Amino acid sequence: MTQAIKNAAEHLASLKDDRSVYLDGQLIDDVTTHHAFRNAVHSAADLYEFQADSKNADLMTFESPTNGRRVNRAWQMPTSYRELVKRREALVAWSEQHGGFMGRSPDHLASAVTGQLMGLEMFKAHDEKRAQAYWDYYVYARDNDLFLTYVIINPQVDRGKAASELSEDPMMKIVDEDGEGVTVRGAKMLGTSSIMANEIFVAHLQPLKPDEEDYAISFAVPMGIKGLKVLSRKSYEQYAGAEFDNPLASRYDENDALIYFDDVKVPWDRVFVHRDPDMCRRQFHETPGHIYQNYQAQIRLSVKLKFMVGLAREICATIGTDKMPPVAEQLGKLAAEAAAVENMLFGMEAKGAMQGDYFVPDRHAVYAAQSITQALYPRMVTAIRELAGGALIMLPSSVADFSDADISNIISSVQVSADGRDPIERVKLMKLAWDAIGSEFASRHTQYEMFYAGAQFVTRGHSFRTYDWAKASSLVSTITDRYALDGKLKQSSNAAAE
Numbered sequence: 001m002t003q004a005i006k007n008a009a010e011h012l013a014s015l016k017d018d019r020s021v022y023l024d025g026q027l028i029d030d031v032t033t034h035h036a037f038r039n040a041v042h043s044a045a046d047l048y049e050f051q052a053d054s055k056n057a058d059l060m061t062f063e064s065p066t067n068g069r070r071v072n073r074a075w076q077m078p079t080s081y082r083e084l085v086k087r088r089e090a091l092v093a094w095s096e097q098h099g100g101f102m103g104r105s106p107d108h109l110a111s112a113v114t115g116q117l118m119g120l121e122m123f124k125a126h127d128e129k130r131a132q133a134y135w136d137y138y139v140y141a142r143d144n145d146l147f148l149t150y151v152i153i154n155p156q157v158d159r160g161k162a163a164s165e166l167s168e169d170p171m172m173k174i175v176d177e178d179g180e181g182v183t184v185r186g187a188k189m190l191g192t193s194s195i196m197a198n199e200i201f202v203a204h205l206q207p208l209k210p211d212e213e214d215y216a217i218s219f220a221v222p223m224g225i226k227g228l229k230v231l232s233r234k235s236y237e238q239y240a241g242a243e244f245d246n247p248l249a250s251r252y253d254e255n256d257a258l259i260y261f262d263d264v265k266v267p268w269d270r271v272f273v274h275r276d277p278d279m280c281r282r283q284f285h286e287t288p289g290h291i292y293q294n295y296q297a298q299i300r301l302s303v304k305l306k307f308m309v310g311l312a313r314e315i316c317a318t319i320g321t322d323k324m325p326p327v328a329e330q331l332g333k334l335a336a337e338a339a340a341v342e343n344m345l346f347g348m349e350a351k352g353a354m355q356g357d358y359f360v361p362d363r364h365a366v367y368a369a370q371s372i373t374q375a376l377y378p379r380m381v382t383a384i385r386e387l388a389g390g391a392l393i394m395l396p397s398s399v400a401d402f403s404d405a406d407i408s409n410i411i412s413s414v415q416v417s418a419d420g421r422d423p424i425e426r427v428k429l430m431k432l433a434w435d436a437i438g439s440e441f442a443s444r445h446t447q448y449e450m451f452y453a454g455a456q457f458v459t460r461g462h463s464f465r466t467y468d469w470a471k472a473s474s475l476v477s478t479i480t481d482r483y484a485l486d487g488k489l490k491q492s493s494n495a496a497a498e
Contacts, residue, residue, distance in 0.1 A: 088299055
């Protein structure tokens with residue numbers, strides 16, 4: 001009998017394992033019920049509930065070729081432009097459930113792993129056994145519709161030195177291996193969404209030196225494996241209070257964490273790259289993996305930008321400035337920027353091409369969008385703050401203020417909206433706006449959008465390496481080749497033939 005589509009209950013049950021999550025010096029017993037994590041965990045589970053709804057099943061899922069179970073389209077390997085579009089439509093629908101505020105939703109790592117395995121032949125050329133292990137893992141993760149997270153960069157210690165040059169080296173590396181597997185010890189970051197994920201994928205996006213073989217490993221293990229420790233950053237959800245006061249932080253703080261591997265034993269059937277520094281790079285950049293993971297990120301961000309533009313318009317309508325020419329101009333600019341990013345998605349797809357058996361978004365179009373949006377998002381946040389002005393400051397301390405009749409009356413007398421919404425709805429909107437652009441949660445999101453793909457020089461480097469410079473240069477030479485030093489036009493080859 002074919003297994004039903006994964007839903008919220010199945011995902012929540014899967015998180016009741018032996019994972020070791022630490023917060024405020026305490027080991028958390030159950031992330032599905034703890035007040036610092038439960039709402040975010042349930043928000044992630046709600047994504048599975050959405051896909052399991054019969055109305056959404058065809059949009060969100062496809063049939064696994066191995067067991068017939070319908071699983072999320074993020075695991076799909078598109079073999080045509082149309083399949084890529086259908087896959088994108090599913091990822092958009094999921095992002096719309098959280099306004100783009102869950103940067104490491106389940107479709108992100110599914111996209112990365114799926115893209116890498118589109119380059120299976122490269123893994124086979126590297127090591128047949130490791131390639132088979134990786135493919136078997138993909139099938140397992142896909143058919144169980146797992147929520148994966150990853151750690152692919154090292155902690156910031158001394159970025160001026162390679163890991164092997166540090167006198168005290170905290171980086172995760174191989175410390176032992178035997179017939180059963182490999183033992184690793186040390187730290188990796190940033191384990192975003194690790195509290196709510198089923199498994200963690202480990203690799204190296206940063207370049208390794210040829211002699212850094214001890215660090216050169218890629219694998220995946222369950223979050224509950226012995227020795228894996230999740231050191232959570234401060235939980236914004238824990239301090240969010242009522243949903244009315246912090247509607248985003250209270251529900252979508254997917255959390256970030258330092259992941260420490262305390263002599264974690266990784267079985268050989270979970271090891272995908274072993275002691276090969278260059279292969280660690282190639283698994284991202286010489287397969288469609290890096291493109292698919294960043295294509296997913298741009299899909300999510302396009303939804304988030306649309307949310308931000310809608311928020312800006314609502315703020316201005318409420319305070320009565322939306323029809324003022326300078327404000328309308330600013331709103332028009334924000335709308336144009338959000339639309340440009342969305343249309344860049346369509347360009348990635350339209351310019352895509354077959355890579356082996358699979359259809360892959362255009363590489364440079366993906367990197368171009370990344371380069372632009374890293375700078376665009378903080379500018380958009382600043383623009384909305386300017387449009388909102390003091391409206392984001394003259395707010396009640398919390399929803400509890402409405403429980404006092406006298407205070408509530410005062411609030412109602414000043415929270416007046418130009419568009420006719422009542423005082424409570426105005427406060428509700430402005431609280432949402434503050435949580436999106438001004439709160440501690442919002443600040444983390446600005447930082448995230450600026451750096452989730454690396455520093456700007458990194459993404460601009462990707463753009464530099466993948467642009468069609470030959471074509472651009474040929475346009476220059478088309479002009480310069482027409483004339484000589486004496487100013488006379490050179491005879492064209494067509495004219496010479498005549």
